[in-house]
Amino acid sequence: WALGVVGYVQAVVEYDFGGISDDIDFFPAFISGGKPRSQFQMDITTSTLFLKLVGRVGKWGNIIVYTAGNWRGDGNTFELQNAYVQFLGITFGYDTGTFMDLAAGPPTIDFAGPCGMTSYRTTLVRYERTLGKGFSVGIALEMPGIEGATDRYTSVDHQLVPSVPAYVQYGWNKGRSHIRLSGIYRNSQTGWGVQATSVVAIGKPFQIYLQYAYGKGIGSLINDISNLSVDIVPDVDNVGKMQLLPMSGWYAGVQYNFTPKIFMSATYSQSMLHAGNYYRIVNPEQYKLGQYLVTNLFWNVIPDLQLGMEYLHGWRKDFDKNGDQANRINLSAKFSF
Numbered sequence: 001w002a003l004g005v006v007g008y009v010q011a012v013v014e015y016d017f018g019g020i021s022d023d024i025d026f027f028p029a030f031i032s033g034g035k036p037r038s039q040f041q042m043d044i045t046t047s048t049l050f051l052k053l054v055g056r057v058g059k060w061g062n063i064i065v066y067t068a069g070n071w072r073g074d075g076n077t078f079e080l081q082n083a084y085v086q087f088l089g090i091t092f093g094y095d096t097g098t099f100m101d102l103a104a105g106p107p108t109i110d111f112a113g114p115c116g117m118t119s120y121r122t123t124l125v126r127y128e129r130t131l132g133k134g135f136s137v138g139i140a141l142e143m144p145g146i147e148g149a150t151d152r153y154t155s156v157d158h159q160l161v162p163s164v165p166a167y168v169q170y171g172w173n174k175g176r177s178h179i180r181l182s183g184i185y186r187n188s189q190t191g192w193g194v195q196a197t198s199v200v201a202i203g204k205p206f207q208i209y210l211q212y213a214y215g216k217g218i219g220s221l222i223n224d225i226s227n228l229s230v231d232i233v234p235d236v237d238n239v240g241k242m243q244l245l246p247m248s249g250w251y252a253g254v255q256y257n258f259t260p261k262i263f264m265s266a267t268y269s270q271s272m273l274h275a276g277n278y279y280r281i282v283n284p285e286q287y288k289l290g291q292y293l294v295t296n297l298f299w300n301v302i303p304d305l306q307l308g309m310e311y312l313h314g315w316r317k318d319f320d321k322n323g324d325q326a327n328r329i330n331l332s333a334k335f336s337f
Helices: 277-282
Strands: 001-018 039-043 050-056 063-069 079-087 090-098 120-133 136-141 164-172 177-186 189-200 208-218 246-257 262-273 287-302 307-319 324-337
Touching: none
Parallel strands: none
Antiparallel strands: 001 039, 001 050, 001 324, 050 063, 063 079, 079 090, 090 120, 120 136, 136 164, 164 177, 177 189, 189 208, 208 246, 246 262, 262 287, 287 307, 307 324
16 A cells, blocks of 8 residues: 655736636636726635555555545635545546546646636546547546526426436547547436547647537536526526526647746637527626636746746626626746645
């Protein structure tokens, strides 16, 4: 058996100007013209502690027990990010969701990341297997968390079956590149989603990050839309009924490695509610579209110390075509131990 205790301390300085996204993370959904036009913030809550226990169980292979947490809870309290056991290809516990592809996420100082990125954590049971020749597959049963808007005629009830995500992935270039196709079934009025993600290494200096997701009732899985509680909403055409809204999220990013210690990246992302005409009329001030542009530069000064600087620009547009935009500069110092 072997136990590893590692982590990092990360301090971030943030300055918003020309409009603000009113959160410690940069969400276009929180951009508002009525807020102050600038603000200064500092954050150290993303600092994370990891514990990993690995043991050999005879001919069956390794069993892994993993936990991680940061200080993103209410009042900057410690909050669990991961807690699971892995054995024989089965993961049981609390982890990043199976519908998301964490390895295809572009680098950002902003903890939330691109507005159209699928990103969530949940309690799950997942089975994954490598098939050979670069192929791997996975399927899971996940806690069916549904976030919905209600009116005086409706409510969101307890869910009766788990969410079921699955994926198939093909990797090449010694694991530096892959493409993944994913799907998810959600119990609430048969919500569903499909997604394609990829990271492609082009020689040593270039990497490309891609994602496109579309579905109904998957708002709580997409970064920006997860703030709106629109997995399921009242059906304005049928009093007392609920409906699922179609929605999408995507990003495209590129990274260039100047040296083994210095790299730069840029990513554009978009998230959108594809609602029907009548829903737009009844909810003219509802969020329709979020856009997110980020460019950053990182320098690994020594193996344990990384410095970074980042510029963020966001746009929000509502169904009535009104909206606003915001800008942010981030500076980061991250020490790993």
